[in-house]
Amino acid sequence: MVDADQSVxxxxxxxxxxxxxxxxxxxxxxxxxxxxxxxxEVFGLLGPNGSGKSTTLKMILGxxxxxRGRIAVFGRLPTDVRIKARIGFLPEESYxxxxxxxxxxxxxxxxxxxxxxxxxxxxxxxxLDMVGLGSVAYRRVGEYSKGMQRRIGLAQALINDPDxxxxxxxxxxxxxIGTRQFKDLIRTLAMRGKxxxxxSHLLADVEDVCDRICILYxxxxxxxxxxxxxxxxxxxxxxxxxxxxxxTLERIRQVLAGTGKELLEVxxxxxxxxxLFLRIVKEAQEQRVATGGAVAGGPIAEFLRAQPVExxxxxxxxxxxxxxxVPAQPGPTPPAATPQEDAGVLRExxxxxxxxxxxxxxxxxxxxxxxxxEPDRGVLDGLLGGQERNQETT
Amino acid sequence: xRSIWAIxxxxxxxxxxxxxxxxxxLMLLVALAILPTVMKGDGTLAGRIRTLLAYGxxxxxxLLSIVTLLVSAGVITSDVQGKQIFTVATKPLARWQxxxxxxxGVVIFDLALLGVSGAAIYAxxxxxxxxxxxxxxxxxxxETEVFxxxxxxxxxxxxxxxxxxQRRKRLEEEGRYQxxxxxxxxxxxxxxxxxxxxxxxxxxxxxxAAAQSVSPGGYFQWRFNGVAVAGTxxxxxxxxxxxxxxxxxxxxxxSPRLLGRLVFSGPVRVNDVDxxxxxxxxxxxxxxxxxxxxxxxxxxxxxxxxxVEVAADPMIQIxxxxxxxxxxxxxxxxxxxxxxxxxxGLRYMELRSDPAQTPxxxxxxxxxxDPNGQMEVRYNNLPDSAGKGTSVTILDGDISVLxxxxxxGGNFVRAMLLIMLQLAFLAAVGVFAGSFxxxxxxxxxxxxxLPVSMARGFLSQSLQIRPGLGGGMEVLTLIxxxxxxxxxxLLPDFSQTSPSQSLVGGEHISWEFIARLGLLMLIVRAGLxxxxxxxxxxxxxxxxxxx
Numbered sequence: 001m002v003d004a005d006q007s008v009x010x011x012x013x014x015x016x017x018x019x020x021x022x023x024x025x026x027x028x029x030x031x032x033x034x035x036x037x038x039x040x041e042v043f044g045l046l047g048p049n050g051s052g053k054s055t056t057l058k059m060i061l062g063x064x065x066x067x068r069g070r071i072a073v074f075g076r077l078p079t080d081v082r083i084k085a086r087i088g089f090l091p092e093e094s095y096x097x098x099x100x101x102x103x104x105x106x107x108x109x110x111x112x113x114x115x116x117x118x119x120x121x122x123x124x125x126x127x128l129d130m131v132g133l134g135s136v137a138y139r140r141v142g143e144y145s146k147g148m149q150r151r152i153g154l155a156q157a158l159i160n161d162p163d164x165x166x167x168x169x170x171x172x173x174x175x176x177i178g179t180r181q182f183k184d185l186i187r188t189l190a191m192r193g194k195x196x197x198x199x200s201h202l203l204a205d206v207e208d209v210c211d212r213i214c215i216l217y218x219x220x221x222x223x224x225x226x227x228x229x230x231x232x233x234x235x236x237x238x239x240x241x242x243x244x245x246x247x248t249l250e251r252i253r254q255v256l257a258g259t260g261k262e263l264l265e266v267x268x269x270x271x272x273x274x275x276l277f278l279r280i281v282k283e284a285q286e287q288r289v290a291t292g293g294a295v296a297g298g299p300i301a302e303f304l305r306a307q308p309v310e311x312x313x314x315x316x317x318x319x320x321x322x323x324x325x326v327p328a329q330p331g332p333t334p335p336a337a338t339p340q341e342d343a344g345v346l347r348e349x350x351x352x353x354x355x356x357x358x359x360x361x362x363x364x365x366x367x368x369x370x371x372x373x374e375p376d377r378g379v380l381d382g383l384l385g386g387q388e389r390n391q392e393t394t
Numbered sequence: 395x396r397s398i399w400a401i402x403x404x405x406x407x408x409x410x411x412x413x414x415x416x417x418x419x420l421m422l423l424v425a426l427a428i429l430p431t432v433m434k435g436d437g438t439l440a441g442r443i444r445t446l447l448a449y450g451x452x453x454x455x456x457l458l459s460i461v462t463l464l465v466s467a468g469v470i471t472s473d474v475q476g477k478q479i480f481t482v483a484t485k486p487l488a489r490w491q492x493x494x495x496x497x498x499g500v501v502i503f504d505l506a507l508l509g510v511s512g513a514a515i516y517a518x519x520x521x522x523x524x525x526x527x528x529x530x531x532x533x534x535x536x537e538t539e540v541f542x543x544x545x546x547x548x549x550x551x552x553x554x555x556x557x558x559x560q561r562r563k564r565l566e567e568e569g570r571y572q573x574x575x576x577x578x579x580x581x582x583x584x585x586x587x588x589x590x591x592x593x594x595x596x597x598x599x600x601x602x603a604a605a606q607s608v609s610p611g612g613y614f615q616w617r618f619n620g621v622a623v624a625g626t627x628x629x630x631x632x633x634x635x636x637x638x639x640x641x642x643x644x645x646x647x648x649s650p651r652l653l654g655r656l657v658f659s660g661p662v663r664v665n666d667v668d669x670x671x672x673x674x675x676x677x678x679x680x681x682x683x684x685x686x687x688x689x690x691x692x693x694x695x696x697x698x699x700x701x702v703e704v705a706a707d708p709m710i711q712i713x714x715x716x717x718x719x720x721x722x723x724x725x726x727x728x729x730x731x732x733x734x735x736x737x738x739g740l741r742y743m744e745l746r747s748d749p750a751q752t753p754x755x756x757x758x759x760x761x762x763x764d765p766n767g768q769m770e771v772r773y774n775n776l777p778d779s780a781g782k783g784t785s786v787t788i789l790d791g792d793i794s795v796l797x798x799x800x801x802x803g804g805n806f807v808r809a810m811l812l813i814m815l816q817l818a819f820l821a822a823v824g825v826f827a828g829s830f831x832x833x834x835x836x837x838x839x840x841x842x843x844l845p846v847s848m849a850r851g852f853l854s855q856s857l858q859i860r861p862g863l864g865g866g867m868e869v870l871t872l873i874x875x876x877x878x879x880x881x882x883x884l885l886p887d888f889s890q891t892s893p894s895q896s897l898v899g900g901e902h903i904s905w906e907f908i909a910r911l912g913l914l915m916l917i918v919r920a921g922l923x924x925x926x927x928x929x930x931x932x933x934x935x936x937x938x939x940x941x
Contacts, residue, residue: 055937061484063937085486095477097404099411111400112485156481 006075008164008195009037009060013069016055016219029055030219032069037197042190044206044227045199047216053199054092056216057168060197061089073164085113088162092169094153098142102133102152105141106159113160126301127155130185132178146173154182161303165189165196171205183209188300207231240269397487398495405499406506409465415507418461422511425453426518439527440535443519447540447897450515454508455813455892462504462817463840466824469496470931471833479936490928493825497924500821505814512810516803530658530674538657538711539755542900543805544796546713549616549771551790558601562594606790607719610783614773616793621767623760623797625708628655632664632704635678637696639688644696647678648704655706661759663705665692668742668759707759712771713899714793715753719785722778725750727786730774737764745776760797769795799902808903809893815908815915816891820844822920826927830934843885850887884922886915 014033018026030052037043045053058064059071062078074083096105103124110120128134131151136144141152150173157165165186171179186196186209200206206213207227215223223230244252244266253263409415426446433445470493473479482492523541527533565571571593578589578596608614630652636645646664656662658674667687673680687693696702716727726747734741742762748754763769771793777783823843827836890911896903 058480058937061480063480063483064935081486081488084484087484089481089484091477091480093477095480097408097478099408104407108400108404109481109485111403112397112482112487114396114486153481 006039007036007072008039008074009035009197010072011035011056011060011069012071014056014059014066014071015068016052016059016064017067028219030059030216033216033219033221035214035221035224037195039195040190040193041211042186042196042198042209044210044213045197045216046203046206046213051216052219053216054168055219057166057197057199061087061166085160086163088157088160088165090150090153090157090165090167090170092172094141094149096141096149096153096156098140101138101140102128102144102155103137105152106155109156109159115160123159123301123303126303127158130181130299130301130304131155147175147178150174151178154185158301158304163194165194167196167198167200169200170198171200171202179205185300185304189304192304236264243268397491398498401482401487401492401495402499402502405469405496406502408469409500409503412465414461414465415503418457418507419510422454422457423514426450426514437528438532438535439522439525440532440540442525443522443536443540444898446519446522447515448894450511450518451809451813451894451897452892454511454515455816455894458504458507458511458813458817459820459844460841461507462500462820463824463844464837465503466497466500466821467828467836467840468824468833469500470825470828471831471836474936475833483936489932493829493928493931494924497821497825497927500825501818504817504821508810508814508817512806516806534658534660534757535755538660538709538757538798539900540898541802542798543800543802543902544711544900545622545799545902545904546899547618547621547795547797549618549790549793552602552605554598554602554605557605558594558598561601561604562597565597603787607785607787608773608775609785610775610777612775614775614788616771616773618763618769618771618795619767621710621763621769621795621797623708623710623763624799625760627705627707627761628652629703629705631701634696634698634700634702636698637688637700639685642682642685642688643672643680644683644688644693645673645678645680646702646704650677652704652706653677653679657709657757660709660757661707663707663759664702666703666705667692707761708797709757710760710763710769710795710797712756712758712793713753713796714756714773714788715751716748716773716792717787718750719787721750722784724778728776728778728783729786730776731756732772732774733758733762734770734772735762735764736768736770737766755796771795796901802900805900805903806897808905808908809897811908812891812893812903812911815912816886816888819886819915819920819923822923822927826923826930829927829931844888846881847885847888850882850885851889884919886919891915 011033014030014035015028016030017028020026033052033056035056045056047053055064059066060073060078062084071078073080074086076083097108100108106124106127107120110123115123125134128137131154133148133151133155136148141149144152150170154167154170157167167186171182174182183205186198189196190209190211196209198206198210210227212224212226213230214221249263249266256263429446429449433442433449473482483489523536527536562571565574574596575589575593578593579586582588582592628651630649632646632648632652634644635647636643638644644664653674653676656671656674656679658671660671662669662671662679662681664681664683667683669681669683671679672682683691683693688696693702712731712733716729718727727750728745728747731744731746732741733743738761740761742758744756744758746754746756773788775783775786820840820843824836824840827839831839893903895901
């Protein structure tokens, strides 16, 4: 379990300069990067190609050495073997041994964590079931599709129930079922007090799961902050209600006009393509349609869930039970999701529609995330496109 | 250790699934099956078995060396190139554990392949052993010279230096030294020092040639020390089956245990009379006593049904090769061998005709060796039937005493261990090269190591500085010599790890030799190479530029 007093990853003036054969400076991949990643947060590293995301991750993992600056992971150097027992890593491609089958692959990585045979077997079974590869466990990994390789790659990253999970483009090549399950897994791990660092181009994935993000461009930090804080549009309010007829809408417009506000957009929310896809696949699975590929993943492996499954983990759970089970909000507390709008206007609108009071804001979940965040993708895309925005909050 | 073992197991699985193992075993089995039929050696069964052992072990050593270099160079480079190292190096595993684990995995793989090929060679050899021999001598050679583990003892070295000093003194006394020096002065273009050095070298060379050759009627005499023959005589009662005074032939039945100790043409004592076995069968043997022994000696009046005391001593063999100055017409060299125990005074003599320039063996009783392990041997160069003869040369390295100290099976296992030491070192070289080079370059480095190590002895001789070379050549030789000294420290001499010669000659490979070689090759050299690999790999960045 992560020590709450300790930052999981700290970088200070982290710089990586790649040199050519003659030691001439070729490119600065990361420049003076300061980061502090706290326990129990899901941290997103964003940036266009070549922005230094992977280089940063590789320095955190000790695969590359900084040219200047310092890194501490769990308070130690990244090359320290002791900290690696607490880390799980999924590279941008799975990079597995093609001559091993899925079971042998997980067994091999389990051995590197000195896990006893029984534990390796149990975890292998649970992970294979979780990533939906139980039925193809004896096929060589080299024969797997890219998405299946990502799944087994994810399983190997979780074999040690890591305190820090580092994921580089984790959903690349994964089908929507796997992606969805993967996002659920991240949230589950975060609920258990694990720290996740996620680097991805798929902004929707990042948006769905991350507590905080850092946007890199040209190896430099362009933005850093809480997801809600960075994406909330302070000046707008969105209300979701049952379908309204034109007359009601007109009355709402009038009410708003009376308070000097304007109704900017009225639309029927669309279903997400992800939800549609998942529904159709679920139907096919219920009809037992044959497939040679990965099947729907099973439940999240027992040892990765909150329930105690093994002696050591039981102890960890007991310790965890004393801690808050909601992800801590790192850094400055972001503003509340619902701004302090004119309460009178809201009350009037509720009465007007004759509908029950709006749902209270629950802890974030995939389904309940407001669609209002969608337009902000333009802000992010603008940044990724090179437009300099000054959104730094820390 | 568990991390190292995990990596080793993984490496072994990797190697086995590369299909290298199957290809290697197939190639070896085909080669072993073909070898005895294609290569007949000298036509004898012993020759065929020797050919199998020589080429089988040589081929195994060479093929496995190449396989080892390729595999060991690939185990790390493929991980780095395929980026699997990202998922391995981020696990709780020190870099040195990874390197050692990879090396150990290759060594285990080698051990498995060597085990299979060794078993195949051994099985083929035993199969050939069951075949019919050309003649009794052939069978004796098979049993006592091939399927044996014999310790080899060379003679006390001839003091060539003192012989050269005597020769020079004699030349000076006769006033011929200055005369010879004048000739060398001309050759050395007036350089007095150089001329003297060259003349002294010539005298030394002449003394060596004179000490190791003998004219007709003359003799060589050698003294052997440290002949520690194990075992004691076996004494049993035998029964006379046949005794013929006319043909001087006595046939005696004896127990299988005693018969197992006898060899054709080997020594045996009957009623304490030293004799030779002239025929050896499953349940009897024959000897040919002298007429005197049968007439009035301890074998007088022998008749079928009589009981006799038969003693089989441990045996020793004198292996030698005589080279004539001029080949005799019948190509046979006649000699009288005299062997003696310096302490007891026991002597043995044997007249022989041996093919010129061909290895030959004289089998005698170990009683000729005194308790201190000393024995004297004298070779008399006899003229031929026409009263003529030729000078014969027997170099110190061409004569030795051999005596059995162990079994062929044990020796064969030790021979395989010698190959294994070589492979373990080569695996270290391959892993070292792979720790910082790409696969093709690592292979190149590894494969360059192999011939240099194999030719180390030759290179050592050829790069010795000799006087008389031109100035420029001396400098070049000097540089080459220093370069080779560095190579000699880093690389072992693979001629020491080639067991072919020992197996072919039935020579014992001692555990002490293996331990000494293992210490130098495995602990010191491979250890240094692996330590360097660990250090380099520890310092190395495992990811590459991707911006």
